[in-house]
Amino acid sequence: QSVLTQPPSASGTPGQRVTISCSGSSSNIGSNTVNWYQQLPGTAPKLLIYSNNQRPSGVPDRFSGSKSGTSASLAISGLQSEDEADYYCAAWDDSLNVRYVFGTGTKVTVL
């Protein structure tokens, strides 16, 4: 049902850089900003990146976001063990009905 496609998994060793892609369409990513949420195991999601590339207060600068056309990406530099979590991209979609859509989610594993 998700209209934003992410890879199911990504992994890296501590200190490495990991990138997660998010593919959408002209009605969502192509015309609205992208947000990213982090969900640690057993907890509620947390806002990680908003408006494509902005970090809320308290989010380390090793997390960065970008957007180009109908795709977006999240990069984690200097991967740390506490970054092991599920990551979701999201955007408003204004096709037939106004709705908010989440990506399929990516599980990041720190090896």
Added chain:
Amino acid sequence: QVQLVESGGGVVQPGGSLRLSCAASGFTFSSYGMHWVRQAPGKGLEWVAFIRYDGSNKYYADSVKGRFTISRDNSKNTLYLQMNSLRAEDTAVYYCAKVQRPYQLLYAFDIWGQGTMVTVSS
């Protein structure tokens, strides 16, 4: 501090009803749009519904349209989700979430509650 606390979850039979509540504190509730988001066991996030800060506009996911109703009582700083004609596929943790900017729609969700579990089963 800014906080959202959901309640009202539980076990309900298929076809039954349930009303969820989300108590807000630490911010001017009446100035912010609010959302409900759900997550089925072991699955990803699914947006459910949105209500404008003043209750004047509401949007729903196709999967719940006609069955669920989002509402709010700004005098009680509380958001609600009335769920009718429940199905097994509605089984999920339900989160309420606050829009990042006052009076706005197209912004991220910056504060989330801890979630309340709804199980639809006979």
